[in-house]
Amino acid sequence: MGVAVASSAAEDAATPPAFIRQALPEAALWGQGQMRFLGLRIxxxxxxxxxxxxxxxxxAYPLALELNYHRAFTGAAIAQRSIEEIERQGELTPAQAQSWQKALTAVLPDVQPGDRLTGLYQPGQGMRLWRGQQPLGAIDDAELARRFFGIWLSPRTSEPSLRSALLARKPGAGP
Structure with a gap:
């Protein structure tokens, strides 16, 4: 009986939020990890x-990334840090960095511990963001969206161990 309960809890943990299931009906959990800085859970x-x-x-693939925050940050600080991380993947012109930071600042909210932000990446289109179940907005810039998700998924990420944890699922593995 304990096994069934554990299995049911595991299935719940491996079920994406409803708005992600709607956009990505075949979505499965590929991996999960934790971002730490100086030993603090971020x-x-x-x-x-x-x-x-x-x-x-x-x-080249639609995907969703969910971040559950343990620390408070302003949306402007998240946008600034995002641009710094995007630049790790390849140089930006000052005008492009400024434009992209403005676009990110417009949709990224201030977060508190316990807040969940979810981004949906749509190749060739852009991205949509949610806080919990509430839509925050969209950025219709395919290159910005690809590079934004590259913060976590690019081989040039500043956090290779988090990238490995997010990509832990083996292709062809069951849900």
């Missing part, structure tokens, strides 16, 4: 993607 992250997802070409 957020827990979970990656949702379809069965054909390939990490080496992450920008």
């Amino acid at each position: 957020y827990d992250a979970r990656l949702w993607a379809g069965p054909r997802f390939e990490a080496a070409d992450f920008g």
Whole structure:
């Protein structure tokens, strides 16, 4: 009986939020990990993607990334840090960095411990963001969206162990 309860709890933990299931009906949990800085928990992250997802070409597949925060940050600080991380993947012109930071600042909210932000990446289109179940907005810039999700999924990420944890599921593995 204990096994059934544990199995049921595991299934619940491996079920994406309803708005992600709607956008990505075949989405499964690919991996999860924790971002730490100087030993402090910053957020827990979970990656949702379809069965054909390939990490080496992450920008070609729709996916969702969920961040559960353990610390408070302003949306402006998150946007600034995002631009710094995006620049690790390749240089930006000052005008592009400014434009992208403005776009991110417009949709990224201030967060408190316990807040969950979820981003849906749509290749060739852009991205949509939610706080909990509440839609925050969209950014219709395919390159910004790809590079934003590259913060976690690019081989040039500043957090390779978190990337490995998010990409832990083996292709062809069951849900």
